[in-house]
Amino acid sequence: MRRFSFFILLLLVTTKLLAVDTVETLQDGIKVHPKTGAAKTIEINVVNSQIIRVQASPENTIPQVTSLCVVPGLKPTVPFKVTKTTSFAQLSTKDITVKISLISGKISFTDKSGKVLLQEAKRTFSPLTVENDKGYTFQQVFSGTSGEAIYGLGQHQSDDFNYKHKSEDLFQYNTKVSVPFIISTKNYGILWDNYSQSKYGDPRDYKDLNQFSLFDKDGKEGALTATYTNKGSATIVRQESAIDYENLTTVKKFPVDFNFNNGSVVWEGSILSNNTDIYKFSLYYAGYTKVWLDGKLVVPERWRTSWNPNTFRFSFPLTKGKRTKIRLEWKPDGGVSYVGLKALSSSPIEKNGNISFWSEMGDKMDYYFVSGKNMDEVISGYRTLTGKASIMPKWAMGFWQSRERYKTQDELLNVVSEYRKRRIPLDNIVLDWSYWPENAWGSHQFDLKRFPDAKGMVDSVHKENTNIMISVWPKFYTTTAHFKQFNDKGWMYMQAVKDSIRDWIGSGYVGSFYDAYNPDAQKLFWKQMKDNLYVKGFDAWWMDASEPNIRDCTDMEYRKKLCGPTALGSSTKYFNAYALMNANAIYNGQREADNNKRVFLLTRSGFAGLQRYSTATWSGDIASRWEDLKAQIPAGLNFAMSGIPFWTMDIGGFCVEKRYGDSQLLFDKTGEENEDLKEWRELNLRWFQFGAFCPLFRSHGQFPYREIYNLAPEGHPVYKSLVYYDELRYRLMPYIYSLAGMAYHKDYTLMRSLAMDYTADQQTYGISDQFLFGSGLMVCPVYSYKARSREVYFPAGNRWYDFYSEKQIEGGQKLNIEAPLERIPLFVPAGTILPVGEVMQYSSEKKPDNIEIRVYKGKDGKFSLYEDEGNNYNYEKGAFSTIDFEYSNNKDILVINKRKGNFQGMLSNRTFRVVVIGKTNAAPKIVRYDGTKTIVRL
Known part of the structure; x- marks a missing residue:
């Protein structure tokens, strides 16, 4: 023992x-x-x-x-x-x-x-x-x-x-x-x-439909029936076991005689699963696409332009031994288009x-x-x-006007002049791609026939108190001196050159992208920008195609070949961080050149850490469709909750259906507003109303032109509402810029899901079509044509005020709210202290010496008004001020605390007009504030 x-x-x-x-x-x-x-x-x-x-x-x-x-x-x-x-x-x-x-x-x-x-x-x-x-x-x-x-x-x-x-x-x-x-x-x-x-x-990976037993439209086992219809040509009918035409390689499987410009395809039959399960389906589409399962329209019509497909996912229950009818209707958008439908059984991870x-x-x-x-x-x-998020320059919080594209400097300058003449607020004009000679992409040179004096153009924009952003790509034609500088050092991705891939300009030119993973290549990229563009006075950089997108619509393996090898290793290992490396090049380059001017980058791609390079992202070449408008809300929210606070989109969508362009041309010729033009105007207005409450407020896209006065004539309800929300953006500038300051000083998130502020209310978790802009505004975009109301959920634990009428609504309920064409539902939670300034033509036009402080009764509240010089990095050295407001609902007292900090040009004295919302017959209180603690009895 x-x-x-x-x-x-x-x-x-x-x-x-x-x-x-x-x-x-x-x-x-x-x-x-x-x-x-x-x-x-x-x-x-x-x-x-x-x-x-x-x-x-x-x-x-x-x-x-x-x-x-x-x-x-x-x-x-x-x-x-x-x-x-x-x-x-x-x-x-x-x-x-x-x-x-x-x-x-x-x-x-x-x-x-x-x-x-x-x-x-x-x-x-x-x-x-x-x-x-x-x-x-x-x-x-x-x-x-x-x-x-x-x-x-x-x-x-x-x-x-x-x-x-x-x-x-x-x-x-x-x-x-x-x-x-x-x-x-x-x-x-x-x-x-x-x-x-x-x-x-x-x-x-999603699998082709041949994972199921397939039956054609007549019930014969083996494949689906594919019917190809060509205008003016014979119909082609064939049996197909997969709908897989998703890239430049797989589209070769289409019938040789199929005409993308005038054709359509219907796939129909039945699928039979060996398991009872809720299957996930992935639809990849360019052109007009609809999908039915068991006679149910599971994918109402969706559209994307031919060269830029999208993915849409949906789920559908399949029963073992039971056939499910399937029908996919597809009409290409002209030119080579793409379509695919694949499926996958449910995953234990997801379940x-x-x-x-x-x-x-x-x-x-x-x-x-x-x-x-x-x-x-x-x-x-x-x-x-x-890394910390930079404070963007103050002008970046204003309205940006852009289009694809201003083809001459006169065209660009006339737009700025028109905004100023009409007194429509504007802070930034954007010069998109192709300002260079046709055969000189990457030269950073201007086509002198169209842009005879780029420096003079920039100076003229500045004289109008406007900023100018320019598009720069990490792409170089082989004929340019810049390409040769990179290539001599071995800093170019050469697969596209070896394969003689020609782009879509003119008869096509061969070029490729530089290796942004190489620190020395980054320095050369900035040097070329500085020597050719920065010296002309451009204020900000639009970094396009920063995925990098060397060729559209290739399969994934070829994309990796085109994007490497990188200086750090294979493109397989370093596939996702290119935009981060490219942003590093410009941010650190400009700060070294002039550390007294805030850097601003806008990039089409991004990665974790992007915020530390004073970089925002936009959602790419989305379509001008209602479903794309709706999809931008969760897209922007998830991006913000990925830790990167500044996000924007092409208001109105980038790629445009032909019917909208045709309707605009008809209007230009006859002055007739047909149904397509009515929808176009309403789509752009609803998108604009949403965009006014995003971190960055930017209109851009293909023809029809996106300037406010080109979207609708003066006096038109659409025009008036566009101007209203543009002016409201500027009235909210004290609020918005304070949020921008919080993004740096307090790691704040400007565009917020309801769940961020109302986590205890689980009803908020799945609401993807409302959001908070800061904690003081709940934005409820309208994303359906002719909708004049929408359902709104009011989070529990608070009372809510209609921003326009000041009507009060108790939280914890869902209501149908009116949404006339001219307005979107907008609400303010009780306890909000909302600073509202004057209408301005640009963000620095007026000093904020007369701000209205709106106090929404029903709950205690706090707000910190943040100010700095707006255009340099002195805030990093402590040159900024904050004024903290505290409201006691029980005592009905607003405390304006002692100002903290200072900066050059700071207002020593100012007037606050305090307005109480939710109190009957409450007269505004005029407060002369000199920076000392002030108690306002309401």
Whole structure:
């Protein structure tokens, strides 16, 4: 018995010693070598008390790789405690406890109360070699938390919002911006630090329809019936087992005689599944497309222009052994168009509400767990990792006018002049692409026949108190001196040149993109911009095609060939971060050239960390369709909740259906407003009304022209409403610029889901068509033609005021709200303090010495009025001021606190006109404010 006890004791001691050997305490965390599982080595590093880094490798060491998105030099400044048992190691800060199994390597994260926030469920690695680049394909699955909503992942166009129980493919493409960060309503986030093509949720690819048993329209098994109709030609009927015409390679499978300009196709028949399941379908479309399943129109007509397809996803239940009728009608948009329909069975990851990140290639698995008391704190943690958001120049908060494109400098200058003559507010005019000679893309030279004096053009714009942004692409024709400068150093992607790919200009020219992953190439790119464009006085940069988009509509593997190899490794490994590297080039280049002028970049793509380069993103070449208008709301919200605060879109959509252009030409000729023109005007107005409450307010697109006075004649209801919302934007400038200041000083998010401010109300989690602009305005866009009302949900826990009528509505209910053509529903929560200024023609026209302070009764409220010089970086050195307003609802007192800080040009004395909303017969209070604490009794 004593001998048996001795052996038990020896076993326990040996087990304990083995456990100690598997855990190493580091200066900033612990390193663990689990006994089983996919990872041989796991490091858990403390960033601060709310942020934990996890690195995992199937090797015995963790590769040391410089992050592209996480800022360098993050050192733990908080204490942490490490404890160990025979089975687990535990690391604790004052806010988080991280527990790791020494057997499996699985990790869980709990808050200080012991509540589990997130825990790992499964980790896998598979070796992968691309060219001479070695790495791993890997996946991390987490057990999700019940009752949560998940947001983020960048900006996507399938009209998805809450990603709980959903999936998203993370790669960059025109209209698709992938940011590998999610945020939960349970107040945590995950930053997945990887640059390859990745997938959130289900990592499987969608499969062709031949995964089912197929039957043609007559019931014969084997395929669907495809009927090709060509105007003036014979109809082609053939059997097809897949609808897969999604890129330049697969479109070759169309019948040789099929005419995209005058043709249409119908696929019809039945599908039979071997399983009873809710299947996911992915429709890829360019042109006019509709889909029916079992006689139900599951995809009403959608449209995209021929060269820029979109993806739309939907689900449908299929029953084992039961045929489901299918019909897809497709009319190409002229020219080569694309269409595809694929499906996938449901995923256990989605069913269980799990969280999963999969990446095609990386040296190691690397992610950050970020926690906070609320969603704003989580986003603040994201910016701790990836960098502060700059304060954009104040003019950028005003209205921008653009079109594709101003073809001459006179055309551009006449637009600015017309805005000023009509007294319609304007802050920025944009010179889009092709200002260069036709054969000189990338030369940064102007076509002198159309732009004889670019410097004079810029000077003239400035004399009108307007700014000018210019489009610059990372693209160079082989004939330009700039291409040769890059090529001589080996800094160009050469696959497109080797393959003699010609673009769409004139007869077509050969060119390619520079390698933005090379630091020296970045410096050369900026030098070329500085020497040719910056010296002319341009104020801001429009970085187009920054995915990079070397050729439209290629398959993914060829896209990767065109985009590499990069200076850091294969394009497979570094596929998603090009826009971040390109933004770094211009931001740091301009700050080195002139550190007293704020940088402003607008880019068509983005990645985690983009905000630190004073860069905003727009949603790409979206279509001028109602469904695209609706999709921009969740797209913008998810992008903002990915931690990047400044986002915009082409108001009115970029790509235009032919019927709208024809109707405008008819109007120009006859003055007749036909039905298409009525719809065009209403579409643009509804989009404009929405855009007035986005972080950046910008109109752009193809013909018809987008200037306010070109959208409708003066006196027309559309014209009057366009001007109203433009002027309202400027009246709200004290509010908007304060939000912009908060984005830097407090890591704030301007465009907010309802769930961010009303997390306790789970009814808000799925609302994707309303949002908060700051916490003081709830915006409810209208996105249906001829809609004159819409359903609005009023979050619980507050009273709401109609912005226009001041009518009060109790929260916690859904109501149908009137939405006349001239207005969209707009509401203010009780407790809001809303500063409202005067109408201005440009953002710096008037000093804010006469601001109306609107106080909305019903709840205590706070607001901090932020001001600085508006155009330089002195705010980084402390040159700014804040005036804090505090309202006590019970005491009916507004306290205007002592002004904090100062800056050159600051107003020492000013007038506030305090207006109480929600109080009968309350006269405004005129307050002379000199910077000292003032109490206003209301």
